[in-house]
Amino acid sequence: MSTDKLVDFDEVLTRYEPVIGLETHVELGTVSKMFCGCSTTFGAEPNTQTCPVCLGLPGSLPAANAVAIESAIRIGLALGCRIATWSRFSRKNYFYPDIPKGFQTTQYDEPFSTAGHLDVEVDGETYRVEIERVHLEEDTGKNLHVGGATGRIHGADHSLIDYNRAGIPLVEIVTRPIPGAGAKAPEVAKAYVAELREILLALGVSEVKMEQGNLRCDVNVSLAPIGSLEWGTRTETKNVNSLRSVERAVRFEMRRQAAVLDDGGRIVQETRHFHEDTGSTSPGRSKEEATDYRYFPEPDLVPIAPDEEWVEKLAAALPELPAARRTRLSEEWGIAPTEMAWLVNAGAVELVSDTVAAGATPADARKWWLGELARRANDANVELAELAVTPAQVAELVALVGAGTINDQLARQTLDGVLAGEGSPTEVVASRGLAVMGESDELVAAVDAAIEGNPDVAEKVRGGKVQAIGALVGAVMKTTRGKADAATVKRMLEARLTAG
Amino acid sequence: MSSDLTAMNVDELQAALADGTTSVDLTQAYLDRIDAADGELRAYLHVDPEAALARAAEIDAGGTRGTGLAGLPVALKDVVVTEGVPTTSGSKILEGWKPPYDATVAARLKAAGTVLLGKTNMDEFAMGSSTENSAYGVTRNPWDLDRIPGGSSGGSSAAVAGGLAPWAIGTDTGGSIRQPAALTGLVGHKPTYGSVSRYGLIAFSSSLDQAGPMARTVLDAALLHEAIGGHDPLDSTSIDAPQPVLAEAARRGAGGDLAGLRVGVVRELGGEGHTDGYEDGVLSGVGGAVSRLEAMGADVREISCPAFDLALAAYYLIAPSEASSNLARFDGVRYGLRIGDDGSRDLDEVMALTREQGFGPEVKRRIILGTYALSSGYYDAYYGQAQKVRTLISRDFSAAFEGVDVLVSPTTPTVAFPIGARVDDPIAMYAADLCTLPASLAGVPAISVPCGLSEGLPVGFQIMAPALADDRCYRVAAALEAALTADRGDRGFLDQLATRRGSAA
Numbered sequence A: 001m002s003t004d005k006l007v008d009f010d011e012v013l014t015r016y017e018p019v020i021g022l023e024t025h026v027e028l029g030t031v032s033k034m035f036c037g038c039s040t041t042f043g044a045e046p047n048t049q050t051c052p053v054c055l056g057l058p059g060s061l062p063a064a065n066a067v068a069i070e071s072a073i074r075i076g077l078a079l080g081c082r083i084a085t086w087s088r089f090s091r092k093n094y095f096y097p098d099i100p101k102g103f104q105t106t107q108y109d110e111p112f113s114t115a116g117h118l119d120v121e122v123d124g125e126t127y128r129v130e131i132e133r134v135h136l137e138e139d140t141g142k143n144l145h146v147g148g149a150t151g152r153i154h155g156a157d158h159s160l161i162d163y164n165r166a167g168i169p170l171v172e173i174v175t176r177p178i179p180g181a182g183a184k185a186p187e188v189a190k191a192y193v194a195e196l197r198e199i200l201l202a203l204g205v206s207e208v209k210m211e212q213g214n215l216r217c218d219v220n221v222s223l224a225p226i227g228s229l230e231w232g233t234r235t236e237t238k239n240v241n242s243l244r245s246v247e248r249a250v251r252f253e254m255r256r257q258a259a260v261l262d263d264g265g266r267i268v269q270e271t272r273h274f275h276e277d278t279g280s281t282s283p284g285r286s287k288e289e290a291t292d293y294r295y296f297p298e299p300d301l302v303p304i305a306p307d308e309e310w311v312e313k314l315a316a317a318l319p320e321l322p323a324a325r326r327t328r329l330s331e332e333w334g335i336a337p338t339e340m341a342w343l344v345n346a347g348a349v350e351l352v353s354d355t356v357a358a359g360a361t362p363a364d365a366r367k368w369w370l371g372e373l374a375r376r377a378n379d380a381n382v383e384l385a386e387l388a389v390t391p392a393q394v395a396e397l398v399a400l401v402g403a404g405t406i407n408d409q410l411a412r413q414t415l416d417g418v419l420a421g422e423g424s425p426t427e428v429v430a431s432r433g434l435a436v437m438g439e440s441d442e443l444v445a446a447v448d449a450a451i452e453g454n455p456d457v458a459e460k461v462r463g464g465k466v467q468a469i470g471a472l473v474g475a476v477m478k479t480t481r482g483k484a485d486a487a488t489v490k491r492m493l494e495a496r497l498t499a500g
Numbered sequence B: 001m002s003s004d005l006t007a008m009n010v011d012e013l014q015a016a017l018a019d020g021t022t023s024v025d026l027t028q029a030y031l032d033r034i035d036a037a038d039g040e041l042r043a044y045l046h047v048d049p050e051a052a053l054a055r056a057a058e059i060d061a062g063g064t065r066g067t068g069l070a071g072l073p074v075a076l077k078d079v080v081v082t083e084g085v086p087t088t089s090g091s092k093i094l095e096g097w098k099p100p101y102d103a104t105v106a107a108r109l110k111a112a113g114t115v116l117l118g119k120t121n122m123d124e125f126a127m128g129s130s131t132e133n134s135a136y137g138v139t140r141n142p143w144d145l146d147r148i149p150g151g152s153s154g155g156s157s158a159a160v161a162g163g164l165a166p167w168a169i170g171t172d173t174g175g176s177i178r179q180p181a182a183l184t185g186l187v188g189h190k191p192t193y194g195s196v197s198r199y200g201l202i203a204f205s206s207s208l209d210q211a212g213p214m215a216r217t218v219l220d221a222a223l224l225h226e227a228i229g230g231h232d233p234l235d236s237t238s239i240d241a242p243q244p245v246l247a248e249a250a251r252r253g254a255g256g257d258l259a260g261l262r263v264g265v266v267r268e269l270g271g272e273g274h275t276d277g278y279e280d281g282v283l284s285g286v287g288g289a290v291s292r293l294e295a296m297g298a299d300v301r302e303i304s305c306p307a308f309d310l311a312l313a314a315y316y317l318i319a320p321s322e323a324s325s326n327l328a329r330f331d332g333v334r335y336g337l338r339i340g341d342d343g344s345r346d347l348d349e350v351m352a353l354t355r356e357q358g359f360g361p362e363v364k365r366r367i368i369l370g371t372y373a374l375s376s377g378y379y380d381a382y383y384g385q386a387q388k389v390r391t392l393i394s395r396d397f398s399a400a401f402e403g404v405d406v407l408v409s410p411t412t413p414t415v416a417f418p419i420g421a422r423v424d425d426p427i428a429m430y431a432a433d434l435c436t437l438p439a440s441l442a443g444v445p446a447i448s449v450p451c452g453l454s455e456g457l458p459v460g461f462q463i464m465a466p467a468l469a470d471d472r473c474y475r476v477a478a479a480l481e482a483a484l485t486a487d488r489g490d491r492g493f494l495d496q497l498a499t500r501r502g503s504a505a
């Protein structure tokens, strides 16, 4: 689809230094919208969650949602920002049908929070991302362009607008430009968004469901020749809506821009669209013919002066943040930071933690989530957390193994049943008859049969070639379809073959 | 005493309602008067007689008639959003729009049991001083049909002065209640900014707009004000404080004792060295009023407020700037007019055509002015600077109120001017608001009360008070009103017009 010339990624880095920047929009999980009482529930029938205020009907006025303001300030605090003692909303004026008032109520030169930072780790190295500002605004409605090839407004037959989303509180988190990441720039961008997402989850301010558009990223990328003192012209790729896409968007823009620069071309400062299918970007509106937004303080809302004591209370009441929590868990679980990084990348920290809380040892919990379960998630192309098994069930599985009720092989079969919705591990073991066989008549018979069926092997063992016993154990396991405990079988065979 | 219900003050109508006159009778009397006179005056944009009579019958049946405001008719400026009742703000762009909700002002009047007579004409989006900017025709001044009734609340002023409503709601951004009240012989009060909810007033300039009463007497105005005022959580700029007692202040003021009241006459508003553009008749009427206050015991002195000279310039940057943003929502997408949506044009063209054909010239002038003033690179020089001037004006008020209790001035430099006289000269038109702008910019309350006639036309006297001291405006205005009424020996200022009406008929 993309006809852009691209330079090989490794080659880009031989000539250029990337600078990235991210603007992240987070829909807060408040019950009601930013400036009215309408519900924010996702997926309702179009235009059923609207009122005169969020439709911008003549005469209507906004009333700010106190919970949203508190959430925005808590996000600022979690990012180590300075909280303004005086803050205001502003109007950003432009014409587009999805903004019902002809302006978006946002914050301009007086945001709630400024000057924070977020440390992210990529391959054992820490990158400090400076946060420029955290501010609160309202979301726009959603346009649906009907007809036409692109799904965009140009070429469409007609357009429909759903204002259910209009007025949902949105926190915008803007980084300062991030230089110096070099080849790691795509991963740093991704790791930043992933870490931010963890923080937002820990704060409980948003569900952060990227697939529902709770978290949307605008990715800025520029390239400068290595050694250059000035940064290059940046592009802004809009609405990059998954962690993987953030990484791909940075990578693609680096490769595209390098090709343009190599050809002696000039990067146009513009917004670009990201295409999930191809991982490419294409030009949107050019900033060089950009709108003058004519920002001015919103006269319909009074300035907000967060009380210092109140802010201190909010800061004191912040939950343990993900980085601190990971440090603590690493210590508690006795694992190295790199192993913790694997858990983070796999999205398994919470799962392991919950599994430990349900009684499993940290080692067992990690083994299952990073091993068998990670493999199954990968096969099914889903996130770990999306597997139909709970941490409590994994802990139960571990306990069954520990008690000798099942062995690892039976545990995998038990897991099949759990994932198939057949119930808890204990229930699956019972219904599928997966419990390890004790020294039952059936097992004695199977041992006898194995010796009788393999007389030469039995003879070797009797003759002192103890390692040959493995073949007999295998035979017993086969006849019992894995239900026997290998150690038990081995002991029984030894007793039979080596006793005088 | 006249038995014509439409020539009575509201306190008299309350007595009549308590005494057995039905709300239906009263409403019918006004509807008859509208029928007879509005063809000429054109005060109303929308009247629904059946709905009004049905509402009156409902009040009659409900048993509240005669208590408070129940059963009393009222007219609303068409800037006030009314559920199910067409609301245009005087603009073509909202032609046919029936709002799905009530403004807080409308809801409170409804809850008080009033009967909506209709929606009154106005300058488009409240931008104007003569009602000549209405997209629906000019309203005439009942005192002289060839003259303007003031603006932008000219429909409301003409309706009340002409006996087509006992009282009405107006809105005031730079003088749009006080100036038309002055030019038609009414009492009009602009409340402290934030003391009457703006929820449901179609916004012109958000930091200035206030709704308020326009009435035949000071007491009537106070009664209407009390019904609409007070905190409203739907308006974030609404002040969360108890409303001062206004009707009682008016009654007390009518006693005429102003001993100890310190009155400042603003030099910059028609005083020495600042008389350019002020008519002699206006200045002498105002001078007479000041003398009357003094005679009632007030301590009068002259006060200088130098920043007031800059009010006009600041206002014509701030108000258009906010308006340019407030009016952006009229894009033809969701409601009202839509032009050119025939499948051949794209969205931007349809929006542009709608706004081109939907807005009148004065509205476009102000949108362009405001858009320019907010533009990047010009913001500091225009909008930013105007806000600083606004601060200076507020400081002048604060300094003045350290020495005096109220400030007074003419409400307007001239009496009502002839229709058409200033339409081609916006600066001359803007000058009509010279005296009312400072109180608007500072957010302080100000009342206009008639103080006499000049060349047979009403002259208004403006009394300004510190923020939240609206009761002081009512008290002083009532004292002056009572003294002047006693001088004339009638029941109120409008009796002079009724006499004329009677003799003309």
Ligand SMILES: [Zn+2]
Pocket (backbone or CB within 6 Å): A033, A036, A037, A038, A049, A050, A051, A052, A053, A054, A055, A167
């Ligand atoms: Zn709403």
